[in-house]
Amino acid sequence: MTRLQAVAGRSYPADPAETGLAIFIRWFGSHFARSTSLLESTSREGILHATLSVGRRWETRVTLVNTLAPDATLPFEAARAAIEQRLDVEGRSLALWAPRGGQLPATEPGLSEVALAVSEAKPLADGRLEVRRPVTLYLRRNSTTGSVITVLGGLSAHWAQFTNRVPGSFSLNALELLRLPNNQEERDELAERIVLAAGQPEVDDTVTIAAEDVWTATELDGRSCVLGTPQPDNDETSAALRRNIRKLLKDARASSPPPQAGSGTSALVVLGAATYSEEEKLSRALRGMDPTRYSGYDIIAVLADGIVKPLLEPARSTLHWDAPRA
Secondary structure, three states, X not given: OOHHHHHHOOOOOOOHHHHHHHHHHHHHHHHHOOOEEEEEEEEEOOEEEEEEEEOOOEEEEEEEEEOOHHHOOHHHHHHHHHHHHHHHHOOOOEEEEOOOOOOOOOOOOHHHHHHHHHHOOEXXXXXXXXXXXXXXXXXXXXXXXXXXXXXXXXXXXXHHHOOOOOOEEEEEEEOOOOOOOOOHHHHHHHHHHHHHHOOOOOEOOXXXXXXXXXXXXXXXXOOOEEEOOOOOOOHHHHHHHHHHHHHHHHHHHHXXXXXXOOOOEEEEEEXXXXXXXXXXXXXXXXXXXXXXXXXXXXXXXEEEOOEEEEEEOOOOOOXXXXXXXX
């Protein structure tokens, strides 16, 4: 079968829950040092139930709740489908993690730009890839008084790096930049270039600054999937996230409650969006709600920005495959 024939037989966009499960299975096997494979799974309306084979002897039930599902819009899903199909045609198989609120290209030349960025992606120490897309920042001097830069976009949280370092009052349009690289030296270098550029424009003049919007990706086996949400990160969407998690957990328990204690191992995975894995709000949302909503699971983990973060793990030698043989 040719690559185009394989793509033609797929439906788009891909199910983020199935992709999240694949990443969790990989983490699970390496974390517990056991061969792990998928026996069966069903996914519907943001909830996935699966059964894993562990060590070819034991079974583990996994419930994955996809908090991205309630945020889906037709334009965003159409763009996801276009990017996934393009990556599949290019022969790539990966999960592309879009920053929160990011606009996805659905037409050319944006699709080709994404495909090119993916082909040039560089690995990180944690196993993910950094996908770099060229963007432009616009720096405008508003007055010659003061020493501050007002920032819009992905650099808005870093405004303090420029305060008292620039000759006047400026506005920086960084709306094209959604995510910075992981490397702190690269972040500092961009800040220095912005400060240097602030010495050039006259009042009401604008200077352009070249930068890179750096997304993350996770290698997969099979097909590509874009994961993200068109919703920005603010107080309103944070409240909506907590409501969505509560509803998804309730529906998940109703459709397949966790096994009784001692009758088998079970895991709960909460999949969501985060511009940076260390800033994900899934953990905080879970810890802030009634724990009976997710009681009964032996393992609880969140998955965002390509990172599996365990919140609950049983002590070693308590799981079936860790316990000493009788």
